[in-house]
Amino acid sequence: MTLTYSEDDSTKTATIAVSGKITKEDYDAAITPMQAFTDKHGSVNFIEIVESFAGFEPSIIWPGFKFDMANLKHIGRVAVVSDIGWISPITKAAGYFMSTKLRMFDMSELEEAQA
Template structure:
């Protein structure tokens, strides 16, 4: 599965790992649990690990934007973890439009990313 979702109640941290192409089914399988996690905790932290990325189903663009607008105010910190070169500038540009604290990490620094995100708990 190209998208794996996990969560940690003790630190209010949700994590998605991406490997490959994201389908509509992958997206749908992660959104409901994330929304439930936000509802449960009010504010959460988020880690997105991008191991590899070969695109996404275009039908998730609009739902993804709606999710972002509705829930970004409930996400305190975001760590984006990837060695893919173009991910960092894209994530940093998106970060300028959000009140959420966003930081980039290399894959080798995943543990550091987890510590940074969870340090706000």
């Protein structure tokens, strides 16, 4: 599995770690608990850790977009953690179109992102 999902009820923070190519199976295994976590807490934070990224199956684009649009108002902060150079500018550009606070961190700053 190239996508792992975990959650911390005490901080209302869900963490997604990516390593490789995201398949539809990976997405489906994470999205159901992610939606339940968001529904349970009302307002949540997310940490995305991108260790490596080899793309994703196109079949997750539309479901991912629908999840984002339905839940964006419930997401307080997002931290993207990666040392992959091209992810930072894309993350910053996406942040301009979101009401959610979005911040980029290097892998060496993982503890700061978690805080």
